[in-house]
Amino acid sequence: MPIKFPFAKTKKQAEAQPLGLDHTHLPKHVAIIMDGNGRWAKNRGMPRIAGHKEGMGVVKRIVSYASDLGVRVLTLYAFSTENWKRPKNEVEFLMKLPVDFLNTYLPELIEKNVQVRTIGDFDVLPPHTKKAVQEAIERTKDNDGLVLNFALNYGSRFEMVHAVRQIAEKVKEGALDPSDISEEMFSSELYTSELIEPDLLIRTSGEQRLSNFLLWQLAYAEFWFTEVYWPDFNESHFEKALYDFQNRKRRFGGV
Numbered sequence: 001m002p003i004k005f006p007f008a009k010t011k012k013q014a015e016a017q018p019l020g021l022d023h024t025h026l027p028k029h030v031a032i033i034m035d036g037n038g039r040w041a042k043n044r045g046m047p048r049i050a051g052h053k054e055g056m057g058v059v060k061r062i063v064s065y066a067s068d069l070g071v072r073v074l075t076l077y078a079f080s081t082e083n084w085k086r087p088k089n090e091v092e093f094l095m096k097l098p099v100d101f102l103n104t105y106l107p108e109l110i111e112k113n114v115q116v117r118t119i120g121d122f123d124v125l126p127p128h129t130k131k132a133v134q135e136a137i138e139r140t141k142d143n144d145g146l147v148l149n150f151a152l153n154y155g156s157r158f159e160m161v162h163a164v165r166q167i168a169e170k171v172k173e174g175a176l177d178p179s180d181i182s183e184e185m186f187s188s189e190l191y192t193s194e195l196i197e198p199d200l201l202i203r204t205s206g207e208q209r210l211s212n213f214l215l216w217q218l219a220y221a222e223f224w225f226t227e228v229y230w231p232d233f234n235e236s237h238f239e240k241a242l243y244d245f246q247n248r249k250r251r252f253g254g255v
């Protein structure tokens with residue numbers, strides 16, 4: 001069944017034709033660095049937080065679209081361990097967004113059979129943020145549709161250091177020989193242990209860096225960049241990313 005674009009805000013978007021995705025060859029796990037919210041707002045003479053708010057609405061639309069397409073996992077970089085350095089009012093606003101998002105959209109996520117998860121150091125988040133997210137995780141844990149995985153207070157190097165510590169403890173206890181440490185074992189100590197690896201990374205707003213996001217897990221992923229700021233990102237951009245993904249040859253280092 002072809003998916004149309006009833007979401008269009010402009011005439012150009014409304015007239016855009018779907019690209020003809022091969023629905024049997026979609027990326028299973030898409031990861032997104034949702035960048036450019038602050039710059040989007042600044043360009044409009046608005047405070048940075050207005051960009052974050054607008055960006056939240058885009059999250060909802062892309063989640064819906066990915067779920068309709070049949071993507072299995074969508075990982076979104078919502079808050080990095082470095083983001084604590086931002087002004088206090090901005091951090092406070094960001095920490096309210098999960099609450100806001102879930103108050104508005106949790107019923108729809110449940111209706112769409114979406115399972116909410118997080119990766120990152122969850123313990124140090126403000127109590128109101130933790131409470132809302134934990135409730136969403138709990139209420140969607142038996143859903144078997146799209147896995148919506150929010151990276152919240154996430155940093156890839158910290159994640160790996162944490163994994164190494166876990167493994168070192170086992171060695172220290174005498175339960176593990178260093179020669180038995182494998183890639184699989186290391187992976188199993190990461191936050192993403194229960195997820196398949198991302199096959200596509202999208203980053204918006206023209207930056208072409210990983211910024212401490214899923215360094216290990218993205219080893220074989222295709223990277224797709226766009227100049228578009230996250231608040232302007234829409235279903236047709238997402239479709240184009242998937243379309244380009246399908247037209248790249250993936251060889252996993254083989255011939």
Ligand code: V07
Nearest residue numbers: 034052055056078079094097098101133150
């Ligand atoms: C955040 C909106 C999207 C643009 C990027 C930064 C701002 C959705 C969430 C969220 C997180 C957990 C959850 C439900 C929703 C979110 C933060 C920032 C911190 F369970 N958007 N969004 N969280 N932005």
